[in-house]
Amino acid sequence: MTQAQPVGSHAMMQRDRASASLGMIVERNEPGHAVVSMIVRDDMLNGFDVTHGGFIFALADTAFAIACNDSHHVTLAAGADITFLKPTTLGQNLTATALLRVKSGRSGIYDVRVTVDDDVTVAEFRGRSRTTNLPVPTRNHL
Amino acid sequence: MTQAQPVGSHAMMQRDRASASLGMIVERNEPGHAVVSMIVRDDMLNGFDVTHGGFIFALADTAFAIACNDSHHVTLAAGADITFLKPTTLGQNLTATALLRVKSGRSGIYDVRVTVDDDVTVAEFRGRSRTTNLPVPTRNHL
Amino acid sequence: MTQAQPVGSHAMMQRDRASASLGMIVERNEPGHAVVSMIVRDDMLNGFDVTHGGFIFALADTAFAIACNDSHHVTLAAGADITFLKPTTLGQNLTATALLRVKSGRSGIYDVRVTVDDDVTVAEFRGRSRTTNLPVPTRNHL
Amino acid sequence: MTQAQPVGSHAMMQRDRASASLGMIVERNEPGHAVVSMIVRDDMLNGFDVTHGGFIFALADTAFAIACNDSHHVTLAAGADITFLKPTTLGQNLTATALLRVKSGRSGIYDVRVTVDDDVTVAEFRGRSRTTNLPVPTRNHL
Numbered sequence: 221m222t223q224a225q226p227v228g229s230h231a232m233m234q235r236d237r238a239s240a241s242l243g244m245i246v247e248r249n250e251p252g253h254a255v256v257s258m259i260v261r262d263d264m265l266n267g268f269d270v271t272h273g274g275f276i277f278a279l280a281d282t283a284f285a286i287a288c289n290d291s292h293h294v295t296l297a298a299g300a301d302i303t304f305l306k307p308t309t310l311g312q313n314l315t316a317t318a319l320l321r322v323k324s325g326r327s328g329i330y331d332v333r334v335t336v337d338d339d340v341t342v343a344e345f346r347g348r349s350r351t352t353n354l355p356v357p358t359r360n361h362l
Numbered sequence: 363m364t365q366a367q368p369v370g371s372h373a374m375m376q377r378d379r380a381s382a383s384l385g386m387i388v389e390r391n392e393p394g395h396a397v398v399s400m401i402v403r404d405d406m407l408n409g410f411d412v413t414h415g416g417f418i419f420a421l422a423d424t425a426f427a428i429a430c431n432d433s434h435h436v437t438l439a440a441g442a443d444i445t446f447l448k449p450t451t452l453g454q455n456l457t458a459t460a461l462l463r464v465k466s467g468r469s470g471i472y473d474v475r476v477t478v479d480d481d482v483t484v485a486e487f488r489g490r491s492r493t494t495n496l497p498v499p500t501r502n503h504l
Numbered sequence: 505m506t507q508a509q510p511v512g513s514h515a516m517m518q519r520d521r522a523s524a525s526l527g528m529i530v531e532r533n534e535p536g537h538a539v540v541s542m543i544v545r546d547d548m549l550n551g552f553d554v555t556h557g558g559f560i561f562a563l564a565d566t567a568f569a570i571a572c573n574d575s576h577h578v579t580l581a582a583g584a585d586i587t588f589l590k591p592t593t594l595g596q597n598l599t600a601t602a603l604l605r606v607k608s609g610r611s612g613i614y615d616v617r618v619t620v621d622d623d624v625t626v627a628e629f630r631g632r633s634r635t636t637n638l639p640v641p642t643r644n645h646l
Numbered sequence: 647m648t649q650a651q652p653v654g655s656h657a658m659m660q661r662d663r664a665s666a667s668l669g670m671i672v673e674r675n676e677p678g679h680a681v682v683s684m685i686v687r688d689d690m691l692n693g694f695d696v697t698h699g700g701f702i703f704a705l706a707d708t709a710f711a712i713a714c715n716d717s718h719h720v721t722l723a724a725g726a727d728i729t730f731l732k733p734t735t736l737g738q739n740l741t742a743t744a745l746l747r748v749k750s751g752r753s754g755i756y757d758v759r760v761t762v763d764d765d766v767t768v769a770e771f772r773g774r775s776r777t778t779n780l781p782v783p784t785r786n787h788l
């Protein structure tokens with residue numbers, strides 16, 4: 221096969237049960253740029269009938285993971301900060317857009333904006349990544 | 363009924379489908395102090411076979427929400443920072459312990475440590491809360 | 505006088521002894537966009553002969569304060585996160601560029617990149633602002 | 647000399663011009679535990695007559711650096727988050743107390759509380775450290 225091997229984010233997403241189980245759809249998967257969307261389900265609501273912060277974070281974190289796994293080595297989330305700006309609820313379609321902010325050696329910073337349908341920002345996430353020496357698992361390892 | 367009305371965290375958790383659907387167990391629910399546990403399921407694993415950061419965050423966030431909803435007004439998460447220290451995987455029992463760090467007016471800071479069975483710390487979370495004027499929804503509103 | 509009253513950041517910077525004492529130069533002062541520079545002095549070095557993190561933070565914080573004081577009400581820093589990417593030292597010219605990321609009600613998020621002469625990023629700062637009801641002090645109050 | 651060589655924080659502070667120039671006093675210097683105080687000077691005030699956030703951060707950052715330099719290898723600040731809770735002003739005596747939260751491999755998390763005289767918390771800081779392979783510079787290298 222003469223085609224270039226895709227970077228880590230592709231193999232990673234084929235194996236990601238967590239993002240799949242939450243109904244996430246990968247709309248864009250490029251080095252340093254990812255877009256992922258998800259519709260808020262009833263089992264994602266907290267006791268105040270708003271989307272539990274964990275699911276907003278999970279959506280942003282998946283977009284971050286795709287954007288930062290741009291090589292054939294595993295890149296992990298070292299940490300992240302999230303600010304919640306507006307509540308969302310059942311049936312709303314959330315979109316997380318991740319962009320590389322800066323890379324410096326093995327460290328990277330990626331910004332992820334989470335919006336609802338009409339481009340209102342509901343959360344801002346900043347992820348801190350760390351690239352390891354581990355090779356990305358391939359499809360054959362499934 | 364002569365019994366004192368429980369604070370917001372109790373009514374909140376009775377209505378929280380998100381935490382319930384993730385199999386979280388509330389082990390402690392006191393003002394400023396909460397303990398919540400969860401066993402990592404297959405549908406919580408990411409493409410590297412480790413627990414997706416979103417579910418670690420969700421566990422910590424639920425503990426944080428319980429600890430900070432210590433009155434009859436709704437307290438919301440304004441934001442949070444999480445540092446991931448060690449990967450976890452299928453079948454591990456995660457415990458999140460939230461403690462009030464400081465309150466100042468309507469703002470609060472709560473620290474949540476996430477550990478695995480043998481008290482190894484896998485993540486540290488710091489939540490920033492904001493108390494609103496909204497009354498906590500009661501059971502009758504379900 | 506028929507001229508429009510300048511926004512808060514102008515009056516603020518005329519009174520800011522801290523930024524002045526550190527030799528900061530305001531290169532750009534616009535709503536949501538500020539550029540401030542500073543040359544690292546000997547009294548800004550820590551015990552490892554690199555610029556003390558407090559002075560990198562102070563430079564970014566001043567750029568943040570200018571960018572977010574875009575009205576006639578005082579806007580305060582509620583908090584900030586900084587990531588240090590590269591050490592700097594004596595005599596280097598640091599530049600902090602602050603840009604509005606998002607505003608939502610009284611809350612705002614501003615990103616500040618700190619670079620050295622040749623556009624190498626040495627730190628990334630994300631500030632969280634909160635706008636108050638207080639009017640900005642005017643020159644007459646000096 | 648038969649005495650054990652002090653850990654990095656001692657050599658570091660003997661060389662730290664930044665902390666000295668701000669009038670910081672080290673009240674406690676132990677592995678994982680540091681206390682540093684500083685009186686707010688006129689040249690530390692911002693345009694709203696309150697202590698510039700950079701100096702609050704600098705005080706906390708020095709306490710953090712002392713607490714985390716507990717070996718003979720240089721430990722650096724990878725980043726930090728600070729929340730500002732109350733304004734302070736001219737003449738107030740600020741105290742920063744740093745405590746180790748957790749260490750995991752080369753990474754560490756340290757919490758620093760900044761208080762004024764009567765134990766009112768004015769800021770909370772969480773530092774993220776990274777230990778390098780570099781030996782701590784000794785006094786002879788001055």
